[in-house]
Amino acid sequence: MSQSALEILITASNSDAIDAIVEVQQQIERIQKTSRNFQDLGRSLTGIGQSMTQNLTLPIVAGLGAAGYAAVQFESQMADLNKAYGFDNGSQQAADAQAVIMDLSREMRQMPGDVTAIATEAGKLGVQFGQLEDYTRTVTAASVAFDVSAQEAGSSMATLTNVLGYQDAQGRVNIEGLQSLGDAINYFADTGATSEAAIMNVLQRAGGATRTFGLANNSATALSAAFLNLGYAPEVVGTSLNSMLPSLQNATQQSGDFQDALAQIGLPAREFEQMIKHDAVGAITTFMDAVAESGDTSLIQRMFGSGSDSAMMTSAIQNLDAFKNTLLDTENIPAGSMMATFTKRQQTTQSALEGVQASLMRMAISIGSVLLPALNDIAAAIVPVIDGFTSFADANPAIAQIGVALALVAAAVGPVLIAVGSVVSAIGTIGGAIAMMGGAAGIMGAVSGAVGLVAGSFVAIAGVAAGLLAIPAAILAIGAAVTGTDLQLQDIQATIGLALQELPANLAQVGPAIGAFLGLISAQFTMIGTTIQLAFTQASVAVQTFVTGLVTGVGTAIAGVVIRITTGAGQAVTAIAEAGPKMVSAVT
Secondary structure, eight states: OOHHHHHHHHHHHHHHHHHHHHHHHHHHHHHHHHHHHHHHHHHHHHHHHHHHIIIIIHHHHHHHHHHHHHHHHHHHHHHHHHHHHTOOTTSHHHHHHHHHHHHHHHHHTOOHHHHHHHHHHHHHHTOOGGGHHHHHHHHHHHHHHTTOOHHHHHHHHHHHHHHTTOBOTTSOBOHHHHHHHHHHHHHHHHHSSSOHHHHHHHHHHHHHHHHHHTOOHHHHHHHHHHHHTTTOOHHHHHHHHHHHHHHHHTGGGSOHHHHHHHHHTTOOHHHHHHHHHHOHHHHHHHHHHHHHHHTOTHHHHHHHTTSHHHHHHHHHHHTHHHHHHHHTGGGGOOTTHHHHHHHHHHTSHHHHHHHHHHHHHHHHHHHHHHHHHHHHHHHHHHHHHHHHHHHHHHHOHHHHTTOOOOOOOOSSHHHHHHHHHHHHHHHHHHHHHHHHHHHHTHHHHHHHHOSSOHHHHHHHHHHHHHHHHHHHHHHHHHHHHHHSSOOOHHHHHHHHHHHHHHHHHHHHHHHHHHHHHHHHHHHHHHHHHHHHHHHHHHHHHHHHHHHHHHHHHHHHHHHHHHHHHHHHHHHHHHHHHHHHHHHHHHHO
């Protein structure tokens, strides 16, 4: 055969091998392109899912959670109010009480919980429900004007209402009188070196003594403020008044030294008792003037001893003018002083912000209240299940050690899209990995070897074979990278074999375990168990269908790739094998 004929034969043979290899390479490139498309789609779905989760799911869940919590807290506070008034939760009376609270919260721009705390104290005091709104409004105004917490105002004013006689036997409260007391407290705190809280503290402690002594409540407030202005603590002032006022009022029953001291300043005990009955404030100022004129403050110790009572009275006599100015200033108390201070505080920026907060809280309570029936139903259903699990675990410790892992379904579309996006991305990644595994060693070697030389053709055969053999190793390498363990093919085979051998025995244990558990709690949880079973069955079918389709699709794709690579490699081998005899024949 001529040289030109041999060249033609070799060229034709190599051309057949190259065409087969190029076809394989093009198949792999198409798979890689499809893989990239899957990855892009996966990233897009993941991004959409994350955006929906962050901007919709999480804010909605957080908002509903906060609203539910606010409603639960308010429901508990209203339960205390209902208990104080003897109302049944959920009754029309309870609904009317809640309406009063919400209206006052809106009117006074105060938190519903604070208003409820004050109203609860009113109920404990025995305030008639018909007066609840007016009473709570007055005390709420006192809380703001006096700058004390709602709880403190509610407790203090309830005590003063009782101690100072603003409530009759039928529970009717003298609202106007209580407002007048608030005006006096507010006025003397504003004009002296004390505070509303301190004055209320003294009146709570000594209000009974001042009332028995015959002091009007405004005068009792002035007397408390006058002693507080001297720098004494409310506890000291209250205790001392509880001691001194009864001693003066019952002078004839005191010691001889006490009565001698009174007589020494021109105030015989019996006459002084009558003076107190006719003019309690006048009797106090007369006594203090007489001691001051005598210049002998040791008289105080003879009457009241050497403790805080004597020290406080001595200090008052030493600052008599200032003391009397406060004590006798009751005529200048402006009517409506407390409400005027409340109104001024309401005009501040802080009050405006607190009003916004109160509005948001009312809205949260309204929204959350819709969730409460469902939350109650869920709680009622969960408790028996938890108890059932506990009893089951106690009775079956061996089964309990197996452990049960339940995955919660995503709350909205966002998390689902994240999962779907991740799966789609994974499909693309798998496809790309397979393409790379098949092509990296095989195709590059084949292309470089089939350039018209017989030796190159055999290199191509070896390269394709190496690529095919590299697929299992590459899969194991990916598994090792994901799991962080050194995986071997024989280990996987052994593990799969062992799992298949143990599968029947494991499945046999599932039925009795589930049956025992369901038998334990079915009496309490039949309806819910059926619903959950149906939901999980539907979810299981959907997931199984999806996974089956996914596995089938991926398996088909992988099988197609392998078939194409094998077919292409076989064609290359056949072409080269056929070229050998032709070349030998041509040479010979």
